[in-house]
Amino acid sequence: MQSETLSPSRLTHLQRLEAESIHIMREVAAEAERPVMMYSIGKDSAVMLHLAAKAFFPSRPPFPLLHVDTTWKFQAMYEMRAKMAEKLGMELIVHKNPEAEARGINPFDHGSALHTDMWKTEGLKQALEMNGFDAAFGGARRDEEKSRAKERVFSFRSANQRWDPKSQRPELWKLYNSRKAPGESIRVFPISNWTELDIWQYIHLEKIPIVPLYFAALRPVVERDGTLIMVDDDRMRLNPGEVPQMRKVRFRTLGCYPLSGAVESEAETLTAVIQEMLLTTTSERQGRMIDHDQAASMEKKKQEGYF
Template structure:
């Protein structure tokens, strides 16, 4: 393939002559052995600068030895605006930090702020679903930024299953105090009366009654018309198609076919009475973005995300923390102290821990980047059939 610059230039002149004689680019390329883009480039150079412009000089990018750079130099010469195949880039330009250029985190933050302000401007009675986890922490932080210096003009709603980690309750109460937010805690009274719990009723029923039903009850009772949720599109395949503004029927059902197209940053928040909208300001964030942002913004999170010695039992291949004495131990089962942390937080009997020694955010991120399994793996509810999340969503679970 390698040609000398001189041979190449001869071919380029020949190509221009052929083109001037009416030969097509394709045929010219075939006859000269040059690529079509080179033919086009040479012809263009001729039109702009005459025969003198056709040959390529020994300029261009610093070449690596043995590379076939001469031809590329020719292409560089005739760069844009002519339609041309990609230019050779043996080395991409040096990565530089430009303070005027917005980073991906700044872009994501701005988008989330925009979404939250649209909701507050158009909703009758908005609410933020607060699950105490890291995504909720980021969402709340963004809300404080969006409305600063005013406090976020909506309450937080915690749909409590009563089975969260004790550390989550403590963290929730301190955050609400620190930020001066109004917190509405809702527990499904029916479920409470029946003593629904993950041990005797199983994860699916427990989640359905305490979480899905509880959420619907709370939204109906307070007549909230738009609810912020912390779900992200990268969490699960069916969420990749979820809109930022996710429209729900009066029965809180999600109809995948009836979702509204979302263009630019224009969101249609109009609805009939009784209908509601779930809004996901973190739609375009990934798990890594969340951690990087927590790191950058120094956002407080529940200590369970950091590694510590915790009492653990092994159940169904997962490490479950014995968080309180409601946890029934199997005969012969003795909790073992182990250095673990949690990648995701939910009901403690349904949340698996991972072995870890990460006690700082950078260490958590390091572990995450080197990890081999996704964060949802720790969530027991995802272990059902492939389309389970989609089904749950249609039924009203987020």
């Protein structure tokens, strides 16, 4: 955003958001003993990496990246992960829950709830504990879901990683209190105040690389209960008589491929994606199937330690 910052008459909303996120990242780097950045390979993560590079330049970000792997991500995501870690020269820690691996937990036999709980919720707790991380950056935004509108930027977790909505600290001005007892940790959300449109505009403006799955292309999909699921590898279980069809689709959110719904789209470029997003009439998280499991599900998952 250099062109904007030369004698600016007024800062734009994106410049303000960028400065705020950088400020938050620096506070954590200065005060936490062992910070880590959670990396999910999605577009929000891409923005987080970009902001981290800006916050500490010319130093490298003073923390590693952590990917809690479920082994069920899209192949294109694994390719992006390898590329980004190399490009930024940051240490990348990949954690797979050994218990989930041993038991072969998958979305087909065990359902989305157990799959998510074992691989993501438990996997994340394990990775944080094993490495002794006391502060973990996440890319959650307040506009994603109602219960997140009240999430603090610094969210405290007890020694057993639980989130207690009643014991969260007030956040005034630009002051964040990161003091904690041994064993306690914080989740930090530097892009809390960004909306989906802000994220897209920033990716556009800063030319940030994202996984190609966000752009429309012909992909093999099956339709189940009105949701388009991409057949990303041969582990995909097809129902009797079910034949993958090539359809022009893209993804609005990325996760485990059997749990990510695609949308039919013609948007092959970033501007076309933004255009489609602006003209669309359904909200972002609809493609993400874990939210539909039960009412107030995100709040419940958060209390259990899933973010």
